[in-house]
Amino acid sequence: MRILALAALVLAAGTAQAVQRNAVPVLSDAEIQANLNDGEGVEGRIDGDLNGDGDIDTAYIVRGDDSRSLHVQFAARSEFELYHEPAGTLALDAYPLGPAEIVIAKGVLVVTDLTGGTTAIQATYRFRGEKARPKMRLIGLDATLYSRTYAHDGAEMSWNVLTGNVIATTMKLVGSGENATYDKSAVKRFKRPVKAYYMEDTPDADATLGIAS
Known part of the structure; x- marks a missing residue:
């Protein structure tokens, strides 16, 4: 009986x-x-390890007629089961100027989205997954507002959410016609209070540009 019990334990452990x-x-x-x-479809997806556990996670953008959102699913495991679990969702502008770019660089999910019209906003969001729980934390947000036809001035903002450091740039329109360009010499740096923003709490690009005003 002891031999059978021992064999069962070894089999279970194996x-x-x-x-x-x-x-x-x-x-x-x-x-x-x-x-x-x-009516929904997948605009784009990418796979990679986002929380440093060695398993492959997935980020993808779902687009419908009047909605669009970024989703992350973490690979997960229990003692006897392998599965996936939601790790974050972000509502995106429903009418972009093209598909978003999604990349994973050194374990960081980087999403670049271009929205608007003649006046456009390009936003780049950076997220890192947490090991302790299925959450994606915002670690950086860059935003640029500009005229695609060089009709007005623009603005640029780079925010390191982990340190609170912000670089804000006024983009002054110079020249006209084929010679039009932006002068980015007016730069100021300041610091924002540091707090945790998770994917669901991510400020939109307009709000990011407004923190310097």
């Missing part, structure tokens, strides 16, 4: 270790599609 050794399968397109509403 099974648990096998689950731990297995990689969580990458989130499939079919799994994403299964959670979409009618």
Whole structure:
């Protein structure tokens, strides 16, 4: 009886270790599609380790007729199960000037979005995943407002959310016609209070540009 009990314990331990050794399968397109509403599609996706646990996470943008949002799913594991869990959602402008660029650089999710019309705003969001819980934290936000036809002045802002450091630039329109350009010599630096912003709390680009005013 003792031998049988010992064998059962060894088998159970081996099974648990096998689950731990297995990689969580990458989130499939079919799994994403299964959670979409009618009329929605995937604008873009990227896969990579976003929280440093060695498993592959997925970020993707869902676009509908009047809605658009960024989603992150973390690869996760329990003692006997491999699965995915939501780690953050961000509402985006429903009418961009083109698909957003999504990249993962050194474990950081970088999303660049261009919205507006003749007057455009380019926003770049940087997020890093947390190991202790399924959350994506905002660590940087850059925004640029400019005229695509050089019809007016612009503004530029780079905000390191982790340190609170902000660089704000006034983009003065100089020249005209084919010679029009922006003078970015008017730069000021200041510091904002440091606080944790998670993906759902991310300020929009207009708000980011307004912190210098």
